């Protein structure tokens with residue numbers, strides 16, 4: 001089969017389409033014909049050789065999610081049969097014609113979504129849903145600050161928070177991204193190049209601050225985040241695009257009784273991923289069918305233009321997801 005290969009660690013040009021052996025499904029797994037996948041920030045790091053996948057997953061084929069059709073099922077419960085339209089999370093290897101994956105981490109594609117749209121759902125909606133509602137425990141009426149609100153995960157977080165009745169502040173690097181995020185439900189957009197998010201959030205909340213923060217950016221926001229969290233506020237850090245090293249005044253965390261969490265999906269156990277998949281099917285996918293949630297796609301690239309797609313994301317140009325699809 002064909003797959004996009006990381007021929008050596010390096011810039012987007014190291015990605016080439018090549019031939020690899022077809023994967024074989026084991027007991028409990030499905031063999032899937034991939035129709036589309038989408039890029040995640042982690043793919044860029046993996047391409048540069050600094051984010052290896054979990055053991056047992058090929059390091060030279062990126063891809064954390066897929067949409068496609070079932071070709072073969074070795075699942076005893078027969079929840080899925082050949083021909084079914086499915087989508088799901090992967091630990092890697094999604095930039096390929098075929099993938100095998102445990103059936104317990106597979107979701108049906110909502111009937112109103114195309115394969116391209118479906119490929120933009122699993123990673124960002126599972127990440128945002130898990131972080132905001134299972135870990136931070138957001139409640140209706142709370143105030144949330146989302147950093148990198150125009151990212152794939154950010155655009156999922158805005159929509160899920162809107163549906164939950166949350167008041168949202170969000171940062172991004174351009175007014176264009178902020179105005180698109182506002183269309184999705186963001187209440188207050190802050191361009192971090194021109195405006196200090198701490199001042200804006202404190203001003204807009206009469207110095208009360210926010211109940212929670214979803215931080216996809218990391219180091220550069222650390223100090224400001226501690227300032228804008230209200231006493232007993234919660235913060236979850238799930239991305240480190242600005243770096244991971246900070247100098248911390250731990251006394252603020254004590255005095256304000258803050259709860260600071262971190263999370264990553266890719267390295268969770270199969271049982272944890274299966275549980276999250278189940279919760280997505282129960283709680284999130286119906287909102288797509290009701291057209292209350294939408295996959296936000298910036299661009300769809302053909303597989304042959306995968307290097308251009310990586311460059312586009314690396315230049316921070318995308319609002320929402322970048323999808324790979326089409327004929328090989």
Ligand SMILES: NC(=O)c1ccc[n+]([C@@H]2O[C@H](COP(=O)([O-])OP(=O)(O)OC[C@H]3O[C@@H](n4cnc5c(N)ncnc54)[C@H](OP(=O)(O)O)[C@@H]3O)[C@@H](O)[C@H]2O)c1
Nearest residue numbers: 040041151152153172173216238239240242263264265316
């Ligand atoms: N922990 C997990 O399980 C998990 C899962 C998925 C994703 N993530 C993380 O979540 C983040 C978003 O992922 P994604 O795939 O949705 O990414 P994405 O669509 O590529 O968006 C990332 C955005 O971050 C902003 N950014 C980049 N460098 C920045 C900097 N130095 N300071 C401030 N903002 C910066 C850029 O937007 P601006 O134009 O606004 O600067 C960029 O478009 C990434 O950090 C990723 O690693 C974590």
